[in-house]
Amino acid sequence: MRIGLPKEVKTEEYRVALTPDKVAELVRSGHTVLVEKGAGEGSGFADSAYHEAGARLVPTPADVFAEADLVVKVKEPQPQEYELLRRRQVLFTYLHLAAYPDVAHALLRSGVIAIAYETVQLPDGQLPLLIPMSEIAGRMAPLIGAYYLQRPLGGKGRLMPGTPGTRSAHVVVIGAGTAGTNAARIASAMGARVTLLDRNQERLRQAEASIPGRLTTLFSTYATIGESVAQADVVVGAVLVPGARAPKVVTREMVESMARGSVIIDISVDQGGCVETTRRTTHASPVYTVNGVIHYAVDNMPGAYPQTASIALSNAVFPYLLRLATLGIPRALQEDPTLAKGVNTYQGRVTYPAVAQALGLPYTPLAEAIASLG
Ligand SMILES: NC(=O)c1ccc[n+]([C@@H]2O[C@H](COP(=O)([O-])OP(=O)(O)OC[C@H]3O[C@@H](n4cnc5c(N)ncnc54)[C@H](O)[C@@H]3O)[C@@H](O)[C@H]2O)c1
Structure with a gap:
């Protein structure tokens, strides 16, 4: 051929x-x-x-x-x-x-x-050609979140791991699939407090068993997402319904409930985004702000x-x-x-x-x- x-x-x-x-x-x-x-x-x-x-x-x-x-x-x-x-x-x-x-x-x-x-999907439902890029995008998300939390970049000025006597950042990850668990793992390794949400109990169980650090897992509902997002310094959107447009699990009202200078990284943007205020961005111009909340929505993150x-x-x-x-x-x-x-x-x-x-x-x-x- x-x-x-x-x-x-x-x-x-x-x-x-x-x-x-x-x-x-x-x-x-x-x-x-x-x-x-x-x-x-x-x-x-x-x-x-x-x-x-x-x-x-x-x-x-x-x-x-x-x-x-x-x-x-x-x-x-x-x-x-x-x-x-x-x-x-x-x-x-x-x-x-x-x-x-x-x-x-x-x-x-x-x-x-x-x-x-x-x-391309294996009989057990895994997506073998999405996994490597989701691993990279997931691992990048906390690095991006930590970077944009800097005050000179419009962030709220909270250092991701904190220091003795100060609060570390709270990272909320929605979707405990490949991207989400990789994001949670790196955020946790960076010293953040991490909340990981999914509707799949097994995924939450596996994440809890394998990720060390301060990890809370929650069953994902409108209420648990709303509460978590309101307290977050960094939100990582990583939900997927294969082949379909991503469900908008974070509404505009939830974004408005976040403190100014917080950061949203919508990894799911390549499926339309799972945050209502998401619009696609590029590496050349990766962020924009809605209500003081920084949005990062690059649809080819691993390209970096x-x-x-x-x-x-x-x-x-x-x-x-x-x-x-x-x-x-x-x-x-x-x-x-x-x-x-x-x-x-x-x-x-x-x-x-x-x-x-x-x-x-x-x-x-x-x-x-x-x-x-x-
Ligand atoms: N922006 C980029 O550059 C980039 C790179 C790689 C992957 N992605 C995208 O990231 C997304 C996630 O990919 P993945 O490989 O981690 O998928 P995955 O299938 O491994 O995980 C998705 C998770 O979302 C969960 N989910 C579905 N609906 C939910 C809901 N309402 N609430 C909470 N959780 C829900 C599923 O149960 C699953 O655990 C995809 O859209 C993928 O295309 C983007």
Whole structure:
């Protein structure tokens, strides 16, 4: 199979989906890998490393998209990439279509087979291609919260770990999944008091057993979220309903109940955000203020640490990519239910129920789409 690796074009996005060692593995397995010049530069991987791995370096994104049977990326296609997509070409990347209707329509128009990293799902419900980025975003959140609590940046001026005789910061984390537990773990390690909320008792139980420090776990309801948020110095939003828009668990009134100079980090922004006052921001301009409360809502947080993120993403993506390339499409999708769950659009049809529902579009089961379109 011809696999294409373009350079990311989203604002301040420096990650790359495949590191040179994974490219070498694909080439060793008999596949051709086309890499756009400069694709790995932002993560510290030089063109020469891809060349040595056996990749064919090409000068433009158009060269990658025109030749590749499968394009592997990091973020959803940007407008300048829409017209490069081709019917029956496979696009393997983060998509978050419920939050990006324009992207969904572009994919449907193009007729690509779009496999979203975030909906590739193991039989036990885990999301193996979301986990590494959620781990990074979760670990970043307390660092960002601690940074923006500084008074000169508009924060309330409370040092996250406090000092002997002073209060440490109170960090409230909503969602005890991968991002949330990683946020709670780092916040706790930084000396904060941490409250972690979820509706899944088992997740709370696991968090309590594994996170040392001053951790309180609460079953998530409108009331417990409201009480916790009102007392928080830092709120981390990390809820997820796979494929769907995030529920707005923090209302505008709750934000208004927070002290000025508090910080909200809405990690769930890539699914539309779980805080009513959230609007998407970028690394170039990451924060804004509502009622004196600082909001951070960057939808590609791990892009800030591309070295770590590219290696973690490439490690996670590689086994699935190899299966797709080796078995071919649609056999890989028919034989591997984990990968099949990732298919969001198939040659013009929406094949993921939550995405169809969120966008108000008709849903076609994948097996039906494959049977009728091949
Ligand atoms: N902004 C970024 O750069 C970035 C990076 C990585 C992940 N994310 C996003 O972070 C979010 C969380 O990802 P994850 O991997 O941790 O997901 P996850 O599935 O591991 O965890 C989500 C948790 O939310 C809980 N939840 C659902 N509804 C809830 C509610 N009403 N109240 C409390 N908890 C609720 C679930 O029970 C689950 O434990 C996703 O939207 C993901 O796309 C964003």
